[in-house]
Amino acid sequence: MSQEVTPPPPSVTETERDELRRQGILLTSLQELYTWGNSHSVWPLNFGLACCAIEMIAASMAKFDIARFGSEVFRPSPRQADLLIVSGTVTKKMAPQVIRLWNQMPEPKYCIAMGACAISGGPFKQGYNVLKGIDRFIPVDIYIPGCPPRPEALLHGLVQLQKKIQGFKLTGPDAPRHLRDDQPCNCPVPEFGEHDLEPPANPAVWTAPPAIVRKD
Amino acid sequence: MESPEQIRDRLLARFPGAEISVVTNPGIAAQHSLLLGAAHARAIAEFLRDDPTLRLDQCSNVTGIDWPEKEIVETTNISTPDPANPAAPPTVVEQKTKRLQPGFLEVVYHLYSITHRHGPVIFRQRTGNRSDEATVPSLTPVWRSCEFQEREVFDLFGVTFVGHPDLRRILMWDEFKDHPMRRDYVEPDDYEWEPTPHGAVLEKTKAHYPTPPAPAAVAPVKAAAP
Numbered sequence: 001m002s003q004e005v006t007p008p009p010p011s012v013t014e015t016e017r018d019e020l021r022r023q024g025i026l027l028t029s030l031q032e033l034y035t036w037g038n039s040h041s042v043w044p045l046n047f048g049l050a051c052c053a054i055e056m057i058a059a060s061m062a063k064f065d066i067a068r069f070g071s072e073v074f075r076p077s078p079r080q081a082d083l084l085i086v087s088g089t090v091t092k093k094m095a096p097q098v099i100r101l102w103n104q105m106p107e108p109k110y111c112i113a114m115g116a117c118a119i120s121g122g123p124f125k126q127g128y129n130v131l132k133g134i135d136r137f138i139p140v141d142i143y144i145p146g147c148p149p150r151p152e153a154l155l156h157g158l159v160q161l162q163k164k165i166q167g168f169k170l171t172g173p174d175a176p177r178h179l180r181d182d183q184p185c186n187c188p189v190p191e192f193g194e195h196d197l198e199p200p201a202n203p204a205v206w207t208a209p210p211a212i213v214r215k216d
Numbered sequence: 217m218e219s220p221e222q223i224r225d226r227l228l229a230r231f232p233g234a235e236i237s238v239v240t241n242p243g244i245a246a247q248h249s250l251l252l253g254a255a256h257a258r259a260i261a262e263f264l265r266d267d268p269t270l271r272l273d274q275c276s277n278v279t280g281i282d283w284p285e286k287e288i289v290e291t292t293n294i295s296t297p298d299p300a301n302p303a304a305p306p307t308v309v310e311q312k313t314k315r316l317q318p319g320f321l322e323v324v325y326h327l328y329s330i331t332h333r334h335g336p337v338i339f340r341q342r343t344g345n346r347s348d349e350a351t352v353p354s355l356t357p358v359w360r361s362c363e364f365q366e367r368e369v370f371d372l373f374g375v376t377f378v379g380h381p382d383l384r385r386i387l388m389w390d391e392f393k394d395h396p397m398r399r400d401y402v403e404p405d406d407y408e409w410e411p412t413p414h415g416a417v418l419e420k421t422k423a424h425y426p427t428p429p430a431p432a433a434v435a436p437v438k439a440a441a442p
Contacts, residue, residue: 093389125410126417128396128403129388192389195404 031170038108039165042158045081046074047101050088052115052148059151069158078104083161084138085154089117089124090131092197096189102138103186107178110165112157113140116147123147128195136201138187139177217334218270220248230263231256239340249324249338254353257341258379261358264327264337272327272337275355278365279326280373282398284346285319319346321375325355325362343375346398354380372397 012020017027048056060066060074075081078101090098102111113134116122121132134140141164144157168176177183187205190197201208218226220238227236227250235253240246252260264272290313295306321343328335341352354377356362366377367386374395377383385392394401413421 093387126407126420128401132406132408192391194391194393196406200406 031168034170035166035168038168039162040070042069042071042083042110042161042165043073043075043081044071044083044085045078045101045105046076047084048087049090049094049098050115050117052087052118055148055151056085056087056114056154059154064151064155066155066158069155069162071158078102079106081105082109084109084111085114086111086118086134086140087114087148089122090134091129092131093129093192095131095134095137095197096192098134099137099187099189103189107185108165108176109178109185110141110161111138112142112144112154112161114144114146114154114157115149116145119143119145131197136206137190138202139205217332217337220250220337223264223270223337224250227260227263231260234260236260247336247338249340251340251342254341254351257353258355258358260339261355264339265358269332270337271329271331272335274328274330274335275325275359275361276328276336277324277326278362278369279324280369280375280397281322281324282346282373283320283322284399286317287314288317289314320344321346321350321373323352323366323369323375327359346374350374351376351378353378354383356380371395374398 012027020027044056048054058064060072066072071083078084082105084098084102084105086098102109111134113119117124117130118134121127121130124130125132131137135143142157142161144153146153149157168174168179170179177185184204187202190199190202192198224236224238227234234256235251236256237251239249239251241248264270292311292313293308294311295308297306298304323341325339325341326335327337327339343350343352352375354362354366356366356377357379363380363382364386366380367382367384369375370377370380370383371385371387372395384390388396396403407417407420407424409421409425410417
């Protein structure tokens with residue numbers, strides 16, 4: 001839908017809907033149904049990079065049980081996965097493969113940068129073979145800080161992602177990427193250069209932060 | 217197990233004319249090692265592996281070390297007695313000589329014996345220099361476990377292993393230039409701000425985010441009288 005649609009004010013309030021549900025009448029909208037189903041079946045890609053992946057595996061086991069949130073099905077193929085959990089240090093040599101995996105995932109797809117390394121390079125940021133954050137090349141939905149984050153933090157990140165998905169609009173300018181035609185779902189894969197990846201970042205998803213002037 | 221000196225003597229008896237010396241470790245670990253010349257390294261390695269009393273059948277570790285060119289200043293005291301008065305104390309002249317120790321690359325191998333449960337026996341190989349003669353004989357044909365580790369030393373230090381079956385980069389990508397673990401490696405200038413820099417990173421912080429000029433002195437405001 002191209003024209004602006006202002007939603008009419010809800011004629012049925014939340015309490016009235018709850019009252020009707022108790023009587024066996026379910027009121028919903030297509031958008032609610034869509035985002036509800038979408039947010040409770042986020043299947044992650046079975047993909048780990050470093051020590052954060054151990055915490056991700058722990059989150060999927062019985063004690064933390066990621067299945068409570070509908071994400072127990074770790075898919076071994078990117079064609080069947082909805083969520084890319086970048087769990088660990090992304091080396092410059094590995095970065096093109098991570099971006100290829102992202103490109104092979106069908107929409108709707110989401111990305112969680114798990115841990116300090118995936119966010120910014122972490123303690124290895126100034127290393128000669130370490131990418132300074134995966135958000136330079138692919139759009140990241142949720143950042144989970146920690147070194148590594150506890151499984152509870154990953155579960156919290158997943159719940160935050162579910163809330164984000166539930167806030168999606170099906171139409172209009174706020175619609176997510178996969179429901180629009182004007183935003184590409186694939187990211188260009190960088191080439192290996194003589195010292196760094198070329199280009200070193202994807203300008204469509206990342207711009208350099210403003211320079212920080214030291215106070216001291 | 218035999219000491220490195222005993223192994224050296226046995227090797228010299230077996231391979232006359234081979235360049236073998238013992239490099240002592242002055243540290244508390246006192247892990248002395250053998251330094252092998254390139255000419256006999258392969259034959260000596262096979263001997264160490266097959267000798268019935270040593271039988272060093274496992275090479276657990278291959279490491280590279282970069283020794284850049286170093287200027288060494290040696291101080292010598294030259295005493296010349298006074299020819300007129302031999303009883304007088306001689307005049308002592310301190311003479312400093314500078315010499316340039318050429319740089320080289322070193323490869324260290326750690327050997328163990330699974331059969332006899334002893335080890336490690338450590339030996340080293342050195343390259344002629346750090347540029348065009350950076351070669352040592354590969355010992356992958358003797359110990360298969362050297363293959364990836366020699367590739368790593370080749371990748372990060374630039375030592376060419378002659379006789380290696382598959383000498384390619386292993387950690388960096390094939391298009392990468394230079395060898396990042398060498399001491400004179402200059403990495404691309406892509407520094408970004410980080411909250412707690414220290415050491416060499418702090419120097420980069422100062423270069424990239426210089427201290428702004430101090431603000432003009434502001435006259436202190438007197439507190440209003442109560």
